[in-house]
Amino acid sequence: MRGGQVAVVAGASGYIGQHLATAWRADGAEVRTIGRGPGADARWTDQEGLADVLEGSDVVVNLAGRSVSCRYTKRNADAILSSRTETTAELGRVLAGLSRPPSLWVNASTGTIYRDARDRPMDEETGELGTGFSVAVARAWEHELFAAPTAVRKVALRMAIVLGAGGGALNPFVNLARLGFGGRMGDGDQVFSWVHVDDVRRAIDHLADHPGVSGPVNVASPCPETNADTMRLVRRAFGRSYGVPLPAWSLEVGARVIRTEAELVLKSRWVDPRVLSESGFVFAHPDLDEALAEIACRTSRGLLPVALG
Template sequence: MQDHSARTAVVAGASGYIGRHVVEALSGRGMRVLTIGRDAPADATWDDPASLDRVLADADLLVNLAGRSVSCRYGKRNADEILASRIGTTAALGRALQRVASPSLLWINASTGTIYRDARDRPMGEADGEIGSGFSVEVARAWERELFDAPADVRKVALRMSIVLGSGGGAINPIINLARLGFGGRMGDGGQKVSWVHVDDVVGAVLHLVDHPEISGPVNVAAPEVVTNSELMAGVRAAMGRRVGLPEPAWVLEAGARIIRTEAELVLKSRWVASDVLMASGYSFVHETLESALDEIAARTPRGLLPVALG
């Protein structure tokens, strides 16, 4: 990219945790940033196809991060909302892009590393990763199918993000709360792999994809250092100045998940994701190690219990 100031980016889901960081970074590059949301002050809304056409007509980049949180019980109502919030928005964007988009546009659509199977034996790369089974995997597969089957003739990337960590939100707040309450020990047997990524590197991956037009298709976004759940919890305790954390057996997690209206799978599934495409194309992670990520988060995190959205 030679002239960032002359370019226009559109971000859907801009009000979310990752979306806010992406908007800030794109604006910092001198790009004009327009947003798509449910209502004002978004520049376009999902129920107004004409507004989608208008913001996308001159766009060079579309980043779609829209989707209901999966931190909830997977009952029928929530499951329908999770699926519809991903498939419906992606389909609407595909129709709009077919009508107005330039072939040079880059469409980055959120996806998830949860698409891969439970893995403790080896990492799952884009080329050799094995797709898993279950509700969350089926959502991911349907989400990506909607993206890649969309009739719009543009470059498409499915951003398969691992667990996103960062100060002020993301997945870290409930884990910090557990550590501060004395329950920051291993979850389940503690051996499940945890692929993670700092939000700074999610943003970095987006910018890297903008600058590398040869990349398309699925792109994993996970830091090079994978840890076990036990190592994650020990790292959080150390960063928060807590020496001891009581372990949480699987049955406790299952019971607790029902109380706070979420699924124990979110912490018990072993996720081992490798960012082969990013690494092969020269991307350098800002936070390669968990210690680096947690040090940055701890420096920016206030004392006391942190807000957590319940499902």
């Protein structure tokens, strides 16, 4: 976002939302926020407040949704689904009633929507959707976006695992490496598609400048790694020469202990950013080794905080 532009970020209290808001404000843009906390400019329960925040903005980015790092009990599963679909539907209703709506609505989605892929990458046109709870949530999430009764250009941001300093998905991997357990997970052949948090912001800026792009957009580095190579690179970046491999059964047990799902590391996610690449986007951090070195320089010593489900 450039100086003088207005961006609305829903879910701004999360890791990605905080990064977007900080970076765009540093660029001179005005950032308005939607959330449940006291610091938000508008609350989800206040339609009039939502309309005031959205009116006259340039871009709205919806990242709202309960963390998936938890056990998929019925209560958690219901919260994961409703926190995504209900907020997306509410945005659609409010946007439909505006006289000066934003020109672009970017709604978070996930690269997990594709099947477990070890044979070929999944792009937006030929990628095959998977099955299971996570895929069902992603499909329902995107359905609410594209069914919303507004003519605003819509993009479903199918993000790979987002990496960056100060939080996000990398912390558990760093902790395992620092504790000596940073070896391959399962057979280690599952593909690890990832994206640096800076490139998430840059991708949204790119989409704002390319009005011909709409629909699902994969946001993932064009250079994925296997899990085994990912953990080797994590160990190198954070100063560990060896890590004990973790078989699938141990990950299942460990996931129960910390109240999460082993699927988060055992599923093979091979996400191809075809739409971004063909529209001219160039990743600032395409190489995982370089990205991890950059992150390590800004990461504190010792064990890092990890949100438990």
